Amino acid sequence: MKIIINGTETETLYRTAMQLHNALFSDTDVIVLNGYQISDDAELNENDQIYFGKKNVFPNMKELKMIMSARDSPFVHDKLKGATVGIAGLGGLGSNIAAMLARSGIGHLVIADFDTVEPTNLNRQNYYVNNIGMKKTDSTEEILFQINPFIEITKYFTKIDENNVFDIFGKCDVVCEAFDSPFAKAMLINALLEKCPKIMIISGSGMGGYEDSNLIKTKMRIKRLYVCGDEINEAAKGMGLMAPRVSICAGHMANAVIRILIGSMR
Amino acid sequence: MNTLKINGNDVNLVSPIMLADLLLMKNYNPEKIAIELNGKIVPKKEYRNVTIGNLDSLEIVSFVGGG
Numbered sequence: 001m002k003i004i005i006n007g008t009e010t011e012t013l014y015r016t017a018m019q020l021h022n023a024l025f026s027d028t029d030v031i032v033l034n035g036y037q038i039s040d041d042a043e044l045n046e047n048d049q050i051y052f053g054k055k056n057v058f059p060n061m062k063e064l065k066m067i068m069s070a071r072d073s074p075f076v077h078d079k080l081k082g083a084t085v086g087i088a089g090l091g092g093l094g095s096n097i098a099a100m101l102a103r104s105g106i107g108h109l110v111i112a113d114f115d116t117v118e119p120t121n122l123n124r125q126n127y128y129v130n131n132i133g134m135k136k137t138d139s140t141e142e143i144l145f146q147i148n149p150f151i152e153i154t155k156y157f158t159k160i161d162e163n164n165v166f167d168i169f170g171k172c173d174v175v176c177e178a179f180d181s182p183f184a185k186a187m188l189i190n191a192l193l194e195k196c197p198k199i200m201i202i203s204g205s206g207m208g209g210y211e212d213s214n215l216i217k218t219k220m221r222i223k224r225l226y227v228c229g230d231e232i233n234e235a236a237k238g239m240g241l242m243a244p245r246v247s248i249c250a251g252h253m254a255n256a257v258i259r260i261l262i263g264s265m266r
Numbered sequence: 267m268n269t270l271k272i273n274g275n276d277v278n279l280v281s282p283i284m285l286a287d288l289l290l291m292k293n294y295n296p297e298k299i300a301i302e303l304n305g306k307i308v309p310k311k312e313y314r315n316v317t318i319g320n321l322d323s324l325e326i327v328s329f330v331g332g333g
Contacts, residue, residue, distance in 0.1 A: 182298040185329040222302035235332030
């Protein structure tokens with residue numbers, strides 16, 4: 001039977017993960033079978049991908065790359081690795097979406113923002129005190145490389161308008177609209193709908209305050225446009241943006257990206 | 267009976283109306299929305315040129331601030 005052991009295609013006679021572990025990898029303590037970490041024994045089948053690793057050992061870059069791809073579900077990995085995803089705006093939504101997509105193994109992220117990190121951002125955005133004063137594009141890039149050193153990042157420190165949308169996001173499979181202002185949201189989405197007929201768009205709309213988490217939904221509102229949020233609760237005086245709902249909405253958006261790329265989104 | 271549909275809801279028009287006027291009447295800010303008319307995107311610059319009647323179906327997405 002042919003299986004893939006630690007990234008290498010191997011012919012094996014062992015029938016279960018534990019048989020293989022006890023025979024050849026008894027010094028390891030992590031077993032990941034087809035993207036899922038197992039503790040009980042499991043039968044091995046043709047073309048299975050299995051990874052054996054040690055805890056508390058710092059891997060070299062080659063090992064790290066193999067380990068990280070072992071943790072992805074095999075069927076999903078190639079589709080995400082080959083994808084280019086745009087993120088317009090690196091605030092509460094965008095900075096969190098970027099981190100989640102980097103963790104998920106998206107191959108190429110195109111990130112755009114014109115702002116720098118301020119102390120007021122830290123209540124919900126994926127930045128740290130040592131990022132204050134830095135361009136959000138630079139901070140995000142730094143953080144993403146800490147999460148996934150194998151990701152490709154294209155960054156634009158610029159304000160997005162109707163005239164540069166195509167140059168910035170024209171090669172993306174999916175673009176996440178993660179702006180703050182409703183006018184900017186509408187501008188970007190209309191420009192993408194009009195000028196980039198192949199790109200799928202995911203917009204965040206309505207995640208202010210501390211309303212019920214379950215109001216936040218993912219809906220296909222018009223062809224090629226998914227809207228995530230409650231579509232009602234805007235950020236306003238007395239109802240600012242807070243980390244949980246912004247993160248929930250960012251999670252909806254990142255999951256919509258993954259579902260579109262894998263082809264499970266209707 | 268044939269009626270205009272806006273986001274799935276029936277709206278009975280007395281007579282055809284310019285899209286820009288319909289938006290005004292229904293309190294939509296044209297700078298904060300995206301529109302699909304009968305399955306096709308309506309570019310913003312067409313809002314003053316497109317006439318809406320009772321056989322049409324409109325999806326109007328309004329964006330709210332925060333992100």
